[in-house]
Amino acid sequence: MPEQKPYRLPTTVIPQRYEIKLTPDLSAATFAGEEKVFVQVIEPVRQVVVNAAELEFQAVSIKGPGGKVVRGDAALDIENEQATFNFPETLNPGRWELQITYSGILNDKLHGFYRSTYKDPNGREKTLASTQFESTDARRAFPCWDEPAFKAVFQVTLVVDEDLTAISNARVLRQTPLSGTGKKEVVFADSIKMSTYLVAFIVGEFEGTDPVMVGNAPLRVWAVPGKGHLAKFAREIGAFSLGFFSRYYDIAYPGDKLDLIAIPDFASGAMENLGAITFRETALLVDEGKATRAELERVADVVSHENAHMWFGDLVTMKWWNGLWLNEAFATFMEMIAVDAWKPEWRRWDSFTVSRAAAMQVDGLKSTRPIEFPVERPEEAAGMFDVLTYEKGASVLRMLEQYLGPDAFRDGIRLYLRRHEYANAETTDLWDALEDSTRQPARALMDSWIFQAGYPLISIKKDERSLVLSQRIFRYLQDSDIPKREFHVPIFLRAGTKQGTVNQTVLLTDQELRIPLPEDLDWVVANAGGHGFYRVRYSPELMTAVKRELQSNLLAVERFNLVNDIWATAQAGLTSLTDYLDLIDLLRDETDLNVWTTVIISSHHLYRILDEVQERLFQERIRAVFNSALQRLTWSPREGETELERQLRGELINALGTVGEDKACQQRARELYTQYEKDPTSVERNLIPALVSIVAHTGTSADYEKFYSRFKNAQTPQEETRYLFALGAFRQPDLIDRTLQMTINGEVRTQNAPYLMRGILLNKDARAKAWSFMKEHWNDMLNKYPDNSIPRMCEGIIGLVTPELEADVREFFSRHLVKQGAKQMEQHLERLHIAVACRERWKDLLRG
Ligand SMILES: [Zn+2]
Numbered sequence: 001m002p003e004q005k006p007y008r009l010p011t012t013v014i015p016q017r018y019e020i021k022l023t024p025d026l027s028a029a030t031f032a033g034e035e036k037v038f039v040q041v042i043e044p045v046r047q048v049v050v051n052a053a054e055l056e057f058q059a060v061s062i063k064g065p066g067g068k069v070v071r072g073d074a075a076l077d078i079e080n081e082q083a084t085f086n087f088p089e090t091l092n093p094g095r096w097e098l099q100i101t102y103s104g105i106l107n108d109k110l111h112g113f114y115r116s117t118y119k120d121p122n123g124r125e126k127t128l129a130s131t132q133f134e135s136t137d138a139r140r141a142f143p144c145w146d147e148p149a150f151k152a153v154f155q156v157t158l159v160v161d162e163d164l165t166a167i168s169n170a171r172v173l174r175q176t177p178l179s180g181t182g183k184k185e186v187v188f189a190d191s192i193k194m195s196t197y198l199v200a201f202i203v204g205e206f207e208g209t210d211p212v213m214v215g216n217a218p219l220r221v222w223a224v225p226g227k228g229h230l231a232k233f234a235r236e237i238g239a240f241s242l243g244f245f246s247r248y249y250d251i252a253y254p255g256d257k258l259d260l261i262a263i264p265d266f267a268s269g270a271m272e273n274l275g276a277i278t279f280r281e282t283a284l285l286v287d288e289g290k291a292t293r294a295e296l297e298r299v300a301d302v303v304s305h306e307n308a309h310m311w312f313g314d315l316v317t318m319k320w321w322n323g324l325w326l327n328e329a330f331a332t333f334m335e336m337i338a339v340d341a342w343k344p345e346w347r348r349w350d351s352f353t354v355s356r357a358a359a360m361q362v363d364g365l366k367s368t369r370p371i372e373f374p375v376e377r378p379e380e381a382a383g384m385f386d387v388l389t390y391e392k393g394a395s396v397l398r399m400l401e402q403y404l405g406p407d408a409f410r411d412g413i414r415l416y417l418r419r420h421e422y423a424n425a426e427t428t429d430l431w432d433a434l435e436d437s438t439r440q441p442a443r444a445l446m447d448s449w450i451f452q453a454g455y456p457l458i459s460i461k462k463d464e465r466s467l468v469l470s471q472r473i474f475r476y477l478q479d480s481d482i483p484k485r486e487f488h489v490p491i492f493l494r495a496g497t498k499q500g501t502v503n504q505t506v507l508l509t510d511q512e513l514r515i516p517l518p519e520d521l522d523w524v525v526a527n528a529g530g531h532g533f534y535r536v537r538y539s540p541e542l543m544t545a546v547k548r549e550l551q552s553n554l555l556a557v558e559r560f561n562l563v564n565d566i567w568a569t570a571q572a573g574l575t576s577l578t579d580y581l582d583l584i585d586l587l588r589d590e591t592d593l594n595v596w597t598t599v600i601i602s603s604h605h606l607y608r609i610l611d612e613v614q615e616r617l618f619q620e621r622i623r624a625v626f627n628s629a630l631q632r633l634t635w636s637p638r639e640g641e642t643e644l645e646r647q648l649r650g651e652l653i654n655a656l657g658t659v660g661e662d663k664a665c666q667q668r669a670r671e672l673y674t675q676y677e678k679d680p681t682s683v684e685r686n687l688i689p690a691l692v693s694i695v696a697h698t699g700t701s702a703d704y705e706k707f708y709s710r711f712k713n714a715q716t717p718q719e720e721t722r723y724l725f726a727l728g729a730f731r732q733p734d735l736i737d738r739t740l741q742m743t744i745n746g747e748v749r750t751q752n753a754p755y756l757m758r759g760i761l762l763n764k765d766a767r768a769k770a771w772s773f774m775k776e777h778w779n780d781m782l783n784k785y786p787d788n789s790i791p792r793m794c795e796g797i798i799g800l801v802t803p804e805l806e807a808d809v810r811e812f813f814s815r816h817l818v819k820q821g822a823k824q825m826e827q828h829l830e831r832l833h834i835a836v837a838c839r840e841r842w843k844d845l846l847r848g
Helices: 232-249 293-309 321-342 348-363 378-384 387-404 406-420 427-438 442-450 540-548 556-571 577-589 593-609 612-633 643-657 663-678 685-697 701-712 717-727 733-742 753-761 767-776 778-784 789-799 803-815 819-841
Strands: 013-025 030-041 045-051 055-063 069-077 082-091 094-105 112-119 125-132 153-161 165-168 172-178 183-190 201-204 212-214 217-223 258-263 276-280 316-318 423-425 456-462 466-473 489-497 500-508 512-516 521-526 535-538
Touching (some): 125 276, 232 406, 293 643, 316 321, 321 387, 321 427, 378 819, 387 406, 387 442, 406 427, 466 489, 577 612, 643 663, 643 685, 685 701, 701 717, 701 733
Parallel strands (some): 013 153
Antiparallel strands (some): 466 512
């Protein structure tokens, strides 16, 4: 028998059905609860142990198989967030009915059952209540078996003011006015059998779209009054992706309706509650006529991601939190497939390379972690909501899908879902299903990627007779303790020969693999198609050939990988920075958005590292490259241009006017911004973020006032965050002070304030001030901000690139531990250390 962990619930009593009736009081920020739980007692007990936090119990009783009612009392264990109900007599095996009367609070920490506030179109302050239960906060709303494997049916009743809308996981069965009270009782149908973290209740004033039928389920989008007109785009991708997934999975949508609801205060991006998905407003509400392509893509991504979870996560759920990665990696993977099918012209898999690169950056650290690791206490799962779970997880699934073939992969997924529907599964169950369905060794291949941290750097060279492939782990820091790990690496090769192009896929499982040299080899690309989660290092001879073929024979994703790998190896000290800058010089004819994105990200990174003299020399150099790319695109949209080209124009101008410090560009951007203010339709929408960020970068107090007012009176969620975050990009000390104050004075929602703070830390002119401010107000920030945002805010410390600041940062965090994100904090500190080491290594490089 394994030892019983104090925070895990005993399995002597199993819940089967909950009937929950809640009466929230929005103005008093409390709620009253009545709960019945139909349970199966497995062995004789006198105690029933459940999870509960911040709840007060008024009465507890249990009704036996014969109808006899036994009264009990409740004892709380605050540390383990449990309540033990003690009964004066033994409960024998069989079906019992637990009855609990209790009360709780609507908190302001954006978890459990919480309050969110907003101003209605008449400027009146309004309150609504919503839930966020993942991972372990359902226990703040109702006593429950708050572990994912205790699946049960939920029947919810909400008693709310007559004029309010109430939403839960299932369809409304009936609404009955409660005469004389001004309230109504809203009774919902039974949910499917599911985990507690997926239960949801939303109560407030809402505007809903007309329903659109997807199979048998009506789908609606909801927003607070005045914002309903921003729901059309989400309704469209919502309906498309739900239909798409029911075909991909070959299983009908498991719910009886689907509501997508925008909540003004929301800690993460969205939450996949079955049938009642909640979102932050920027991830759901958007004005198609005003938003940029990137902003539309974000809404399409998040909606598709959450819809994918209705099956992967909700219908089939992980047994315990160590399996969280599979939920999230898979939903991220499916999000790409659905958006790619919806708008192929967006080339969603190409832009996924940017996300993959972000995961490879963290995974190249000594402080990385395997995708899956043992999770004991559920809080440890909080540290799993990161780039390794989502982006690395999705990347390795994509690599597997490409290796097995998309249809074979899909068939394995179907088998997995059928086998485990309405139940729970582990990672190995997926590999079993894939192996049964494809007869290929999926498990051996995937184990090396899921249970080992990091990824390989693949070296490729040729000798007389062979191509020689070898692997070693990639690390930014060249410490002596780099481990020897071998991965099962599918290597996709494409070679140019005198006879034409040859494709070949080989599996590298050992240190080295030799394959026969293609006859008359001209050039070869390793990681062809760009799906591999590894970096490639070409021998000098092969590299020369690849560079020569850059624009003629390499796909955009392959050029992206080449640039990104050389930038990474330069930071690791394996290549010189000059090699990287020379490669950028070759990109004057480059037309791909993602290739430019990686160049622009690295430029900002370098700009933060370099001192003033180097900064100017570097800027001269990148100005030339950016300008030549922009000359071809020009400042005005042309007939027949793609949306990606429009976005690229915006990105290039943005980079040129900020990190490139190009005076002519800055002036033109200001003129255009003035024109935009007079006539918003006169400027192409993908250009606007660039204009806003250049005006902030070069901005005066008068600009600041203007932006501040636009933030306060924004027409769309995207505009609100655009101007808010722009306030963190101004550079005069007094303006920086004002924005810093806004992070804690209540003017900025706590869902955004931590990210504003992160932005100011990354602003080179503001970073020292921002760091002092953050240290001074640390406790205040911890109290106010959602827990999950603290490690994300702290990512900003990677901008504090001087040896003095680094030392101070280390000292501070040695005394102030961020428990909910210890691993992420370690990673931020290492990234800062790498940047400081690069600063040292490159300090004389660009001078005269
Ligand atoms: Zn997700």
